[in-house]
Amino acid sequence: MKNLKRGQSRAELRAEEADRLEHGWMRIKVPLPFSLRWVNSYLIPEEKGYTVIDPGLRTDEAVRTWEAVLEREGIAWKDISRIILTHQHPDHYGLSGYLQKLSGAPVYMTRESHAYTQRLWKDGDAFARELMSLYSSHGMPGYLIEAVGEHLGSFVAKVSPQPEVSYIAPGDTMAIGGVLWQLIDAPGHASGQLCFYSRERRWMLCGDQVLPRITPNVSIVPGEEEDPLASFLASLEHLRGYDVHLALPGHRDPFPDFAGRIDELRQHHARRLERMRELIEEKPRTAFGMCEALFGESLRGNAHNLRFAMSETLAHLVYLERRGLLRRKDEGGVIVYCTTGRT
Secondary structure: OOOOOOOOOHHHHHHHHOEEOHHHOEEEEEEOOOOOOEEEEEEEEOOOOEEEEOOOOOOHHHHHHHHHHHHHHOOOHHHEEEEEOOOOOHHHHOOHHHHHHHHOOOEEEEHHHHHHHHHHHOOOOHHHHHHHHHHHHOOOOHHHHHHHHHHHHOOOHHHOOOOOEEEEOOOOEEEEOOEEEEEEEOOOOOOOOEEEEEOOOOEEEEEOOOOOOOOOOOOOOOOOOOOHHHHHHHHHHHHOOOOOOEEEEOOOOOEOOHHHHHHHHHHHHHHHHHHHHHHHHHOOEOHHHHHHHHHOHHHHHOHHHHHHHHHHHHHHHHHHHHOOOOEEEEEOOEEEEEOOOOO
16 A cells, blocks of 8 residues: 555545556445455446445445545546445445435345344344354353454444345346346355356456455354355355456455466365364364464454454364264363264
8 A cells, every 4th residue: 555645644545546447447445444454346337327336334434435536536426326235244235325325326235135234233132142152152251252242233333324225136137337247146255145247248246255365254153054164165166167357356456367266265275174173183172262273362352353263163163064074062061073083
């Protein structure tokens, strides 16, 4: 990232660095208050107005970034004619209701994704209680569980107001930017996530399903997919069959080698699973113990990263357990994973 010029705000710098892609598209790096740094939002000219894909998390800095970009481009809020969400995670969904309020634009997402948002942010703290109970049964200390619960609650303001939603579904087609896009089911990272493929351009809008340089989080989430890693790996195998010239991800930079990156992600998870089997061979472990063995104890000071690491550890343990490569046992109300040969 460039250095700030005298008198220049970070939002103005973000506007300056918004990337111009082919066919009039723009990629806007909407800032995030955690280690991912930004989410990619795509601003696409239409015959009338503009489509926005994944507007970002609602923070003051994100709003200022949008204001700076639109002012520079001579675009009014009312010129936004449609908002499309690849999936429901707050860093993609959070600003959708705010942008809808300013523009009057419809918001599109899958029914499954929308149901997730209602569980998290409209049904009180039921989801947080379920997650905290899950973590407790897998060995996480109480003070860390409380920190995770408080962190979850902090997102309510960052996804408010909630949008009115119209539903789209895998198998649908949509015209975006003057060309037709195929909507592809992309589970594993987020239930109900979509990828969008243009056969004409050989472009893939891949949300968080395939990311360059970093690996998408694959997590056990109460009430969602029971074996999300299996769904994720099957989705990667399906996506690899598409002829992609340019992948447009939710984080980091657009990239050309879509199939090659899918291969790298599959290899990453194979290595992770093998490492976990080795650690279980050393000694039985709780999921929390496995999480710290993989990611280190420093996560205790970061509730956001701890939640992602713990839920991803659980997804890998469930994958191994379902394939008979380890088993669980109850030790005083806490689940411990061990080899299939241990008593």
